[in-house]
Amino acid sequence: MAGIVLDRIEKSFGETRVLKGVSLSFDAGSFISLVGPSGCGKTTLLRIIAGLEQADRGAVSIGGRDVTGIRAADRDVAMVFQNYALYPHMTVEQNMALPLVMRRLTTLERAPFLGRLVSGTGARRAAIREEVAQAAKLLSIGHLMERRPGQLSGGQRQRVALGRAIVRHPKAFLMDEPLSNLDAALRHDMRRELVDLHKRIGVTTVYVTHDQAEAMTMSDRVAVMLGGNVLQFGSPREVYEQPATIDVARFIGSPRINILAGEADGEGQVSVAGVATGLVAPRLTGKLSIGVRPEHLTLAAQGIAVTVGHVEFLGSEVLVYARETREGSDLILRLAPEAWEAAPSRQALTVAPLAGRLLAFDPVGNRVGLIGSETAARIGAGGTQPRRPEAAHV
């Protein structure tokens, strides 16, 4: 178990700058996700940690040891690949044993026939078999040991790949979208299993994914990456509730956050879609972008007028795709089915954001703090109580 520290990592492929000075620090034993859209540099960063790629600038240390110039095999980290990368010509047992064989036996001892003549080889091979069997038991793949990867299902291959990683007790696991080749149901199960496995063996895990739901559900902390930079590094709750930039807000959360046009007047009073919010953005005037999560919009008597488009009934909730009438921007509402039933109209509605749940972003995209939220939104304060579906039904 070891912490990982990345110090100002830079990497370019030709003219393309893939990583622009990434610094991150992962606690020993934690489960970290690197999440971002494809091309954001997350996989490159993982490969730099693994030693499969060399950074142009910057340093990597694992467990307090600077490993920047050290080759992958000597970094004592294990990696699980998206396509599993099992050796097709070896059985499951041989696949899992190979890392131990390469580390514990000398070239002579590994030789096909000569190896048996060297004293002690047999005992060492037996010890390796024993450890492989234990790892296989942990992953419940003991019955597959004699098969070859071609004879396994996707989920089984995934387990073997995990087994090959855990069998040598590395300082850290690096996982490159390990679940993306599995079908949806299996992916969901494997998520939980990975988290369980991490709890049991407690090895620092760096998990790369483009699926924000995976990152949110599995990790202790999430690093949101975009365009070669880490935009935010925090707990899943932090990145969801207090996104540092508008890009983080857009990337995290499904369905995605609603972005509305807002404005701060000369005194900093913030209005959204022309409706005053009662919130103040200190030292800021002019155009703002206002983010509201779909579950933070409620039906109200007064507020932002919207036209309903498409409605999705999901059982536990209803997603309402609407269009804001003034500016024409698209909105998604996540309502409890009961709230949708009680809606005064199926076409034209007025909605209001929940007080204290507005996120304001300046024109550059950085989040700006709003004050006065505890004084409540004046939207909807004209008499009718705003409905709070999640309070009523969740």
Added chain:
Amino acid sequence: MTPSSPHDKSLVADLPRLALLSVLGLIFLMPYIWMISVSLKPLDEVWRASMSLIPQTFAFEKNYGRVLSEVPIGRYLLNGAIVCFGILVFQLAFALPAGYALAKLNFRGRETLFAFVMLGLLIPAHVPAIPLYIAFAQTGILNTYAALIAPSTISVFAIFMFRQFFRAMPDELIHAARMDGLGEWSIVWRIIVPNAWPAATAFAIFSVVAHWNDLFWPLIAVSGKGELATPALGVIYFRTEEAGDDFGALMAAATITTIPLVAAFLIAQRRFIEGITMTGLKG
């Protein structure tokens, strides 16, 4: 049981194609069939103006008997096997690591190096024959197995073919091997080679056929009565010195020399086709 009608239908649909392939196959096989036919005919029938595929009188014993009794055909076949095997072993030993390096390792000048390999494909084997002959003569290794094997040990074609094959292998496989503690040599022999059998088999057939049938270089590198003669060269000796114009016996000798190849091909056929498909050499 599934009804047989869909099967019949597909057979009917395939008939034109099958017919065309059969005709083409027959045209390609014709020289070989003719060779066998002549090897079974007595001399007077060979020279007869009327052509017939089936001999009127079989001269199997006379023709093949002459070959087996008058020339050391067994020796020629053994030489052929030694030379072909030697060439193949060296070709694989050089081409597999070279193909791996050109396909999967990142180093400065890799593309230039590969361009030179491609240029090498353009040079016919006959061009360096005379310089090689002079060099071998001066080092005194003419008339040895080494002289027969050495010029062919590095096959540009093999390097090219293995490079194409290895490029199709996922990078992750090699990355996983590196993380598991394998060095580059271990990666080649433990991971790459075991997965390269289809390509290696395909190449082995190309190589063995080419060198088994090669007349040009053995004719230059080996002289004298022919303890070192390869099958093709042996047949030539037989023609000029023993058989004269006895084409029946000559064709019998040629037939005997092709038997090991035909046998080897039939054994390796399935892998051969797999390999061609996987390397994308299929036209």
